Amino acid sequence: MRFGNTAIGAVTAVALCTGAWLLTSGRDTDPPPQPSAAEARPDPAVERAAARALPPSPPDRIRIPSIHVDAPLMGLKLTGNGSLDVPPAAKKNLAGWYESGTTPGETGTAIVAGHVDNADGPAVFYDLGALKKGNTIELDRLDGTVALFTVDAVEVYQASRFPDQKVYGAAGRPELRVITCGGGYSRSTGYQGNVVVFAHLTGSH
Amino acid sequence: MRRTARLLTGTALAVAAAGLATAPAYGGETGSLEVFPSSAVPGGDVTVNTAACGDGGTAAGDASAVGAGTFTLAPSTHEGDAIGQFKVPPSAQPGTYEIVAKCTDGKEVSGDLMVTLASMRQQVQPRGSVKTGVGGALGPDPVQTAAGVAALAVAAAGGTWLLHRRARGDGI
Numbered sequence: 204m205r206f207g208n209t210a211i212g213a214v215t216a217v218a219l220c221t222g223a224w225l226l227t228s229g230r231d232t233d234p235p236p237q238p239s240a241a242e243a244r245p246d247p248a249v250e251r252a253a254a255r256a257l258p259p260s261p262p263d264r265i266r267i268p269s270i271h272v273d274a275p276l277m278g279l280k281l282t283g284n285g286s287l288d289v290p291p292a293a294k295k296n297l298a299g300w301y302e303s304g305t306t307p308g309e310t311g312t313a314i315v316a317g318h319v320d321n322a323d324g325p326a327v328f329y330d331l332g333a334l335k336k337g338n339t340i341e342l343d344r345l346d347g348t349v350a351l352f353t354v355d356a357v358e359v360y361q362a363s364r365f366p367d368q369k370v371y372g373a374a375g376r377p378e379l380r381v382i383t384c385g386g387g388y389s390r391s392t393g394y395q396g397n398v399v400v401f402a403h404l405t406g407s408h
Numbered sequence: 409m410r411r412t413a414r415l416l417t418g419t420a421l422a423v424a425a426a427g428l429a430t431a432p433a434y435g436g437e438t439g440s441l442e443v444f445p446s447s448a449v450p451g452g453d454v455t456v457n458t459a460a461c462g463d464g465g466t467a468a469g470d471a472s473a474v475g476a477g478t479f480t481l482a483p484s485t486h487e488g489d490a491i492g493q494f495k496v497p498p499s500a501q502p503g504t505y506e507i508v509a510k511c512t513d514g515k516e517v518s519g520d521l522m523v524t525l526a527s528m529r530q531q532v533q534p535r536g537s538v539k540t541g542v543g544g545a546l547g548p549d550p551v552q553t554a555a556g557v558a559a560l561a562v563a564a565a566g567g568t569w570l571l572h573r574r575a576r577g578d579g580i
Contacts, residue, residue: 208570215566218559225556234546258453258493261444263486287534292542303532306444316538320545329545345444345486346455346493362537371533384541390550394541 235319236333237385238357238398245355246336251405253376257308260346265298265315265381269338270330276342278302279316287316287382295326305377307342308350308404312374315342316382319394328383332357332398340379340402352379352402359385361396370399377404441509441519448523451498454507455491456481456519461511463488474505474521481509496523 266273279288279299290299298317305311318326340352360366370380379402386396441458448454454471458481461467467481469492481492492509500523508518 208573211566211569215563215570218563218566222556222559222561222563225552225559235541258455259445260455260493281532281534285535287538289538289540301534304534314534316540319541320543322542322544325545326541328540345457345484345489345491347484347491360537365537367533367535371535382538382540384539388543388546390543393539393543397537397540 234388235325235329235331235385237359238332238334242334242336242357245401249336250355250403251337251353254351254404254406256310256377256404257344257348257350257407258346259306259309260344260348261302262300262307262313262315262342262344262350264343266341266343267331267334267338267381268341269335270333272327272330274298274317274327276300276315287314289316289318292318292321292326295321295323298327304371306344307352307379308344308348308377308407310375310377312371312378312380313342314371314380314382319384319398328381328398331381331383331400332359332385334400340381340400342379348407350377350404351406351408353405354400354402356401358399358401359396360399361386365397374403378402379404441507441517443507443519443521446520446522448496448521449525450496450500450523452496453493454496454521455493456507456509457484457486457489457491458509458511458517459487459489460509460515460517461490461513465490465511465513467492467509467511469494470508470510471505471521473507474500474523476500496521 262276264275274296277290277297277299279301282288287301290297298315301314305313307313317328319329320326334354334357336354336356338354342350344350381400383398384394385398386394388394441456444455456469464483466483467490469479469481471477471479471494475497476494479492479494481490484491502523502525505521506518507521508516510516
């Protein structure tokens with residue numbers, strides 16, 4: 204009889220610990236930060252002057268010191284339906300750039316995209332929505348120069364009303380867009396839209 | 409030898425360029441000369457890089473096919489690639505030109521540069537939103553939650569059983 208009670212006691216204790224662990228473990232339960240309305244509109248009056256455009260050169264790394272991003276970049280193409288492809292989700296510290304478009308630093312709109320999370324938790328651009336106007340984004344380029352961009356605005360767009368021209372359209376000065384998932388989230392359809400960071404070139408070294 | 413411009417010229421070339429502009433040479437495999445942008449306008453800057461010369465290797469570049477003469481590829485910090493740059497002469501005619509680089513060890517690699525009169529690269533813009541998240545940062549997985557609840561149910565049953573015995577005086 205005593206043996207049976209000991210066994211039941213042990214099973215009870217193990218089940219209690221396992222259950223508690225399963226319910227509390229692993230996941231970061233905070234949703235990724237989203238930009239406030241104050242970050243949404245560029246304010247030309249306080250923007251830093253644009254730097255002269257650089258010659259074209261592919262980038263190979265992005266750094267955003269204010270949110271501790273330091274990640275390699277891969278080239279991205281378009282998917283069959285014309286949307287921008289994304290890096291493999293399994294590599295959580297990898298971002299990509301649209302290699303058929305403008306290179307970061309030359310005149311036009313360069314585009315960088317990365318995951319906010321993957322099945323295991325937060326990924327490279329988890330904190331992108333926490334960027335503020337005036338923050339710096341650095342892109343290392345293959346020719347050895349580093350293009351420095353200053354954030355003009357951080358916006359959230361619903362996928363159903365995505366402003367293609369505003370995000371991807373040509374620009375008369377060197378500009379950068381950094382894109383990740385954002386907006387609301389639903390289990391059936393995933394993230395409802397994208398966080399888009401607008402920045403322009405303000406220097407290089 | 410494809411040193412000289414291929415026969416494609418004029419309008420026919422511009423049409424071909426529009427189709428090919430979406431597939432730049434950058435990102436190619438080891439052993440070739442990557443040309444970026446693969447399609448440039450007269451007067452434009454071009455960057456070439458190759459991993460063929462090994463770590464710290466240098467190479468002599470030859471862009472004389474397009475009229476840009478010779479240039480040097482120097483070692484870079486990027487994955488051991490040797491990198492060089494040249495400018496397409498403003499007088500360059502539309503066409504496809506072979507750019508050659510010869511490593512100091514004698515190995516030769518080449519890549520194609522297409523010269524077009526109007527930049528084609530900005531014409532294909534992405535459309536729509538980007539799929540960059542699956543919700544993995546947002547709270548626990550439902551399967552894991554269910555397993556946790558089931559384990560706690562077992563613990564509750566076990567606890568109840570033991571308390572019940574104790575109440576009956578069976579002793580623990």
